[in-house]
Amino acid sequence: MSAAPASPGPSTPAAPPEGREPVFHVRGLTKVYGTGEASVTALAGVDLDFFEGELIVLLGASGSGKSTLLNNLGGLDAPTGGSLSYRGWNLGEADEESLTRYRRDRVGFVFQFYNLIPSLTARENVALITEIARDPMPPEEALHLVGLGNRIDHFPAQMSGGEQQRVAIARAIAKRPEVLLCDEPTGALDVHTGITVLEALEHINRELGALTVVITHNAIIAGMSDRVFTLSDGRIVNVRANATRAAVSSLEW
């Protein structure tokens, strides 16, 4: 894995083999939408540390703040309070430009509704990102990694939901991200397709060693992860570590 980010943020020493340095270090994180009576507290003080190479699952009811947390980690949204650092760099208070650099160079996103550009083919959707990334893999390679080598020149409208989601994953990993953030990647998919998508994520987490955070409603998926965080009303109410990660195919839906 690469060392600390050259930019943005100050450099941090490489994580020692033992007593590991966290990738994300979060303390008392809050996020309030709106002001006054109409305000909604999405995060009400979250503490956590995520480490290099981990596969994390976030569980929680709808509206519990999972997406908000993920968006804050990915630099898509800024917290209202608390501290949020990425490898020692103060992500919570970064300016727009360094957030853009951060997202471009280090973060891969996968969304529930795929969010592909409809007017671009699978290859072009991936190429969109590899054009601007620092050290990308060829779009074809990324599509092969998710098992889509044969649908390279198809448009999103010509693909099934599972295929579209795998294109989205290819798009997220083609930049060789340090963190891969997935917001309900299987939410819109049937069981079988969901499994192929999760397998792809699992595979990539192992291959690239990227810290991977997956949001889901489905507690059973949690078995494939290293650690499981459960959110409720904007707080972490439970953390569970799995001794071993279960194979995706063995999960019971």
Add this chain to the structure above:
Amino acid sequence: MTPLDRKLFRDLWGLKSQALAVASVMACGLAMMIMARSLILSIETARDNYYRDYRFAQVFAQLKRAPMPLREELAKIPGIGTVQTSIAMMVTLDLPDMAEPAMGLIQSLPEHGELQLNRVHLRRGRMLVGPAGHDELLVSEAFAEAHGLQPGDRIAAILYGRKQTFRIAGIVLSPEYVYEALPGVALPDNRSFGVFWMPYKELATATELYGAFNKVELTLAPGASARAVIAAVDRLLEPYGGRGAYARQDHYSHMRLNDEIRTLTVLSIGFPLVFLSVAAFMVSSVMNRQITMQRGQIAVLKACGFSNRQVGWHYLKFALVIVVVGAGLGVLGGIVLGHRLVDMYHVFFRFPALHFLLDSRVVAIATGLSALAAIAGVWGSVRAAVRLPPAQAMRPEPPASYRPSFLERTAFGRRFPASLRMALRNIERRPLRALLTSVALALATGILVVPNAINDGIDYVLNFQWDLIQRHTVMLSLNEPGPPRALADLRSLPGVVRAEPFRAAAVEFRNGSRTRLINVVGLPSDATLDRVLDSRSRRIALPPHGLVISAKLGEVLGVKPGDPLVMRVLEGRRPQLVVPVAEFCDDFAGVTAYLDMAALNRALGEGDRISGAYLTVADGQWREFLRKIKETPKTRSVVIKAAMRASFRQSTEQLIGVIRMIYLVFATVVAFGIVYNSTRIALSESQRELATLRVIGFTQGEVGAVLADELVLLTLAALPVGLLLGSVFAAGIVTSINTEFVRLPLVFTAANYAYAVMVVALASLLSVVLACRYLNRLDLVGVLKAAE
């Protein structure tokens, strides 16, 4: 090509009909601007080259008769460059192809050497060389073309009462007659008036002016003041019947040319500006819609690490591609139309060479301005979209909330059909969108009013000039002012039903430092054949004292009714007097000054005299009448209204017709573009709801009716506003066509308004049909699934 650019082109392709509608509106504006500005550049360049190469004079004077040696005196005036003296004589021509007489102005060529100033350009045939050119002359091209005259043909003229036949040696052009018309006549008629050149000796002998001259042209030394030179020339020429020297800016042909340029300038700004603003508005509405629909895509691009600048630039490029297409079409259209019009201008303005020159500076400026306007139009929504945190942009928009509309809540409204109720709810729910659509429809209506208002203005002027003011068939001027008996002679010509005398005199009006050379016309107090009318076509009775002048002349001289004006008569006993301005008349073509005939005769102090008469002639004896006046040596000029009108039909009307057509076609294209575009945007905004209606069981027809009802309601609201808006646009453009030659009145006819309403209604209908076809082909599930 980067994937993002590929996205750009594919998205644009999906938007092609709207993008094309916007681009064509922009193209119309640009084409019009480029056409007009390029015509101006072409005409100005041709004019400047012509004036320089053929040494067009800077000061001009006509006089009765001065002896040759006076020329040396003139040359001594400080500030003068070159002096040229010559003879110019009005003659009656007898042409085999015309029953009526034509007028010719014959000018002399120097006895020795070539013309120093106002040199002629040989088109065909040959020049007259030395004394060999006996019984030969040169003829102006406009006249030669009107009569199909060739070098070698013969032409008969009545010179000093003697009919002589001449051979045409060559066909020429002169910088003095770029616009060739009888001075003082509002419209050109190249059939009944032409200019000729013949050697001095011959012309002078025939007109009993040998050893004398009656025309002076000169150039100024560098840095000399025209005003001082003119004053000195006037002093020298006064004893010889000088008619007042004048500078180039008062030269008839030059003025007419400048007027045309001024009119083109007005047209190059007013119309195109309206069109280009409409185009900017359309770019903005198309792009705002596009950006709203792509909120999610913008969020993804940002989540993936595209910077605000990259995303913003991507959307600005949308607008710029449309601008590039529009500019391309516009430049092309401007060039094609410009070429076509330059050829037509050749009929009115004769240059040795009039080539189309593309005004590339204007192309650059106009394109740049369009781009800026388009950027300004999309800037706001691009910025708003880019600023939205990506996490938020990805959340779907909250669902639309419906409630019964205001009208439905009234007792009457409950009887509305379902589609109308739905349409009303749609309008009430998105008032801003409804407002924008209505504004666009109103603009479309307004634009259509302008070209027809100009047409109607021109028609009104022609009608006013020819039917209301001039009720005579012929205007006949005498060589010399004659006694009242001369009127009796004219009255006794065959077929004359009515004859009314007029007295005319060349004068200089002065108010402070402002001066103007003009013919003041005296009419009897009971005149009916040439009438003075006010702006509402009501007859103005000439007061016993005091002038009635064109409002425009009042403006030029800086006087208002009641003010005194110095009138210096430039002929006869040359009195100078102060006459009050009694009233203004609002005429439209040329400028005139009227005085009661008795008062004018008193002022001139030559007794009871007439300069000519207006005649009405019975149809049955028309040919006989013409034959007779062809032989009358005393007539200086004969202006036949019908001939004038026919010639106008053939020439001017053709040019005006083409320009009208261009403008009307452009306005119609623009109106269609606006209406179609607004319908598409409305459709795109409500397609989710319409698709929902289809899914829950509404038929295609019922859903189409919702869309149609909404557009009909908005169109009904827009039409009156549009007609009002159009009238305001038209007022702005029409009243800025205001020169000494033509002023257009504001005329709004029912037909004009009806046309505008009809085009917009038709465009709306067509757009609804297209929209319904689109709706019927729509993938319903796809629309409902797509998260906006």
